[in-house]
Amino acid sequence: MKILNFSLILLISLFVYSCKNTTVERPDIKLVPWPNQLIETEGTFVITPGTIVSINSDQAKEIANLFVDLINNKLSNSFSLKVKKDTLVQDIHFEIDSSLDIEKEGYQLNITPKSIVLKAATQNGLFYGYNTLVQLLPVSKSETLVLPALEIIDAPRFAWRGLHLDVSRHFFPVSYIKKYIDYLALHKLNVFHWHLVDGIGWRIEIKSHPELTNIGAWRKVKEGKKPWQDFEVWREGDTEEKYGGFYTQEEIKEVVAYAKERFITVVPEIELPGHSKVVFQCYPELLCQDNSGNKILGSDVYCASNPESYRFLEDIFDEVLELFPSDYIHIGGDEVGKTTWKTCKHCQKMMKEKHYSPEELQSHFVNHFDKYLKDKGRKLIGWHEITQGNLSETATIMYWGGDKGVFRYLEKGHPMVLTTGNILYFDHYQSMSKFEPKAFGGYSSLSNVYNYEPVPDSISIQMAANVIG
Ligand SMILES: [Zn+2]
Structure with a gap:
């Protein structure tokens, strides 16, 4: 009897496990821009109607409210997440603490099967982390909201973006x-x-x-x-x-x-x-x-x-x-x-x-x-x-000139924002498709734009510091 019970439990467990495998698939990570550091870890975090969101401050609450609004109103009809002020980490936790060792506009995001913890030293850092969560979630209404387990440490490279x-x-x-x-x-x-x-x-x-x-x-x-x-x-x-x-x-x-x-x-x-x-x-x-x-x-x-x-x-x-x-x-x-x-x-x-x-x-x-x-x-x-x-x-x-002329202007010593025309003008053609609408001319594909390195490698550190964006 005991053996039968054990077998039954095992069978049920296997059934549940296999169901979980089919419904809780680990989503692909698609982020733009890609974070400075990203480590993929085991498993997923599943948001459910009972998920609790905790915050450590009123500033963190403003960002947490954006997240709750996104889940409750835009992504799922059946969830109604609530924000709770609690220094203890609940299922999802938003935290701002200026004493944290995180860059001014940076954030740290840790997703495990048990929790999502987002931390920043400033409110805009937390907002950028929130936008990473937005990109990790489905783009349209969904009954299952699953995030892949991962660790991210991120901060912007330029002040002007x-x-x-x-x-x-x-x-x-x-x-x-x-x-x-x-x-x-x-x-x-x-x-x-x-x-x-x-x-x-x-x-x-x-x-x-x-x-x-x-x-x-x-x-x-x-x-x-x-x-x-x-x-x-x-x-x-x-x-x-x-x-x-x-x-x-x-x-x-x-x-x-x-x-x-x-x-x-x-x-x-x-x-x-x-x-x-x-x-x-x-x-x-x-x-x-x-x-x-x-x-x-x-x-x-x-x-x-x-x-x-x-x-x-x-x-x-x-x-x-x-x-x-x-x-x-x-x-x-x-x-x-x-x-x-x-x-x-x-x-x-x-x-x-x-x-x-x-x-x-x-x-x-x-x-x-x-x-x-x-x-x-x-x-x-x-x-x-x-x-x-x-x-x-x-x-x-x-x-706005071609990338070869950047030096000439950097040498003049002014702070600069690089908007190199042949790459970053989006009135150019963006694909080779014959169906693309008439464009101004030029060709800026998504990969050309994404992979563009604005600061030439051969310039001095001092000159590179003048590139503010
Ligand atoms: Zn005149």
């Missing part, structure tokens, strides 16, 4: 911007570079200069053309279809707050002194003048000798700084054509008096705003062409 979006050429609504920010957060990026202004569309409400959005946010869609071909602003009374849009200051505050909750800083880009054609369709008085005193129409640069150009942009920055608390403000500064300045009677006079080359006139313009921003406790960043002339030493450079 950004993603850029140009809303000037093509306008995206706030709902899309928030979705975009969600994707940044999921991949542990911390800067949303919001390209709000360029030559063919002004997208930020400026109360002191309302024509920038009354006129500059809209363009005509000409017959048989796409909205981005043949740029011309749409004015009241025009019969063509109108294309465009802009963000009100209230919407911008909403986006900045949304990003902040996800540990993301929004860095706005306001173009100067070039790439500004749309501004002069709204305020033509800021254009250069030829020797006969006529406005040089069609130009995309501010008149660099006109004090009104500087006052106008200062007004804009005053409102921009109120909306964006970021340390950095991006001033564009790329591809400034010098032809207009060379033919403007006032700019010619200024260059002669100050013994400026056209490039030095550009740096005069850029440095004015470097100082303006510095005086208000902010930092200027611009595309690498701002190094022409005599750029202020405190300016930070964003480099």
Whole structure:
């Protein structure tokens, strides 16, 4: 009888074991970016309706609540996890402790069949660990939530981990911007570079200069053309279809707050002194003048000798700084054509008096705003062409050129964010498929982008330290 009982128990055990094997399969680990250290260990942790989440502080609770919300509302209809303040580790434990030996933005994650323990020294470190958990979980609703046992020690390599979006050429609504920010957060990026202004569309409400959005946010869609071909602003009374849009200051505050909750800083880009054609369709008085005193129409640069150009942009920055608390403000500064300045009677006079080359006139313009921003406790960043002339030493450079030119700009000693164009521009083709929609040109495959090493190995430690992102 005893033997029979034993056999029965063994049979039941084998049955349960085999059931467990079929239902609790160890999931593959798919993480982007891959953590600094990851050790796979035996088994899985299964989240059940009775799983308890413990936290050690209110700051940890905010992150734990995100996790509970994800499980309860997005991934499973049948679970309702609760957060409990408890220094003892329950099934899942979130902990922030500044005395822990963990890097500022780093985290440690330990998953065993009995528990999940996530620790960080700061709240953003814990948030990045939470996003690792998000990536380990299923992407859609599921009745089984299983995580593979593992140990992770992770921290970001660069302080600036950004993603850029140009809303000037093509306008995206706030709902899309928030979705975009969600994707940044999921991949542990911390800067949303919001390209709000360029030559063919002004997208930020400026109360002191309302024509920038009354006129500059809209363009005509000409017959048989796409909205981005043949740029011309749409004015009241025009019969063509109108294309465009802009963000009100209230919407911008909403986006900045949304990003902040996800540990993301929004860095706005306001173009100067070039790439500004749309501004002069709204305020033509800021254009250069030829020797006969006529406005040089069609130009995309501010008149660099006109004090009104500087006052106008200062007004804009005053409102921009109120909306964006970021340390950095991006001033564009790329591809400034010098032809207009060379033919403007006032700019010619200024260059002669100050013994400026056209490039030095550009740096005069850029440095004015470097100082303006510095005086208000902010930092200027611009595309690498701002190094022409005599750029202020405190300016930070964003480099979009080919990877071979990185050295040239690193040697100048400015802090740099590398956005190497031939790899990191996503308006390129991303596959060799003939079904891929029309792209700008170039080819940036997922593996090329993921495996890209931004810092050349042959540069000195000192030069490499200047690469902030
Ligand atoms: Zn001029």
